[in-house]
Amino acid sequence: MKFRAVIAFAAAAMLAGCGLNSVPTAEENAKARWADVQTNYQRRADLIPNLVSTVKGAANSESQILTNVTNARAQANTIKVTGDDLTDPAKMSAYTQAQNGVTLSLQRLQEAYPQLQSQENFKTLMNQLEGTENRIAISIRDYNAAVQAYNTRIRTFPDAIGAKIFYGAKPMTPFEAKAGAENAPKVDFGGNSN
């Protein structure tokens, strides 16, 4: 009787050591962090229509720069990455590209209308935008840390056993905002103003 209990304990301990619980926990954590990233990007997307109409009203014209912002936002909104897509680098890179396109078009917008900086409405929106960009940066960092923790876990002993046998766990893709940002301008706008 006692012997059996010992075996049961040992088996439980062995299973726990194989990542039976820790792997899905790490996976769920990374997915939750990803949801934060998306929420913050959505928050930015929600600010844009208001920003565009404010600029339009103040500048009395609709410039190519504004159209670019609207288009970049529309394009970014078509690409959704769910928790299950996080192991797909191609999808992640499409998402990154699209969001970086928005970032860039917003930078162009800020540079193009320096005279609006003194306008109260515009200033408020810019402060909100800046805060949102900050939140995006933080959530990306948190997501990348969670991904790193998960990827390390599924590749190292003993969790790698459970990860492989029970879950077929694949490594997740970290978010590389910087690398894509350099490519984004050429892909989306090419800098031409027609």
Add this chain to the structure above:
Amino acid sequence: MTAPVAGADEARANAQPTPAGYDFPALTGRVVDTANLLSVSERRRLSNRLVDVEKQSKHQFVVVTVKSLGGHVIADYGVNLGRTWGIGRKCFNDGVLLIVAPNERKVRIEVGYGLEKALRDEEAAAIIEQDILPHFKAGNFSAGISAGSEAIIREITQ
């Protein structure tokens, strides 16, 4: 001095380890003036005020001045400091930090997610611009910190 220290202990309950590359001051109370911008009496007055606010509103508000940000952007410094110290109630994430780095000439109001609706980005920016910076530009850090704190308290308690 007992009240601020008790507050610091509560805060430490949800503290996290310091991330690599950061050198944070110790959380010694609700006013952590490592850059020595406030007089002893001003520090005590502000500290007592923050204790009262927390008793009343349950939101934890800590004022911190630092000699150096260690080369970090103040936004990153602020988030990591707030997390490391565990400011605010964990389930509500309702802490607020006012960070002043006089040597880098930077000020930031770091707001927990739970308080973002009460203290929005544009409100925080307006507090810095209208209540804090005019005093700082005149060289009066104490007045700027005091006015900024009152403005933040107004937002989070209304």
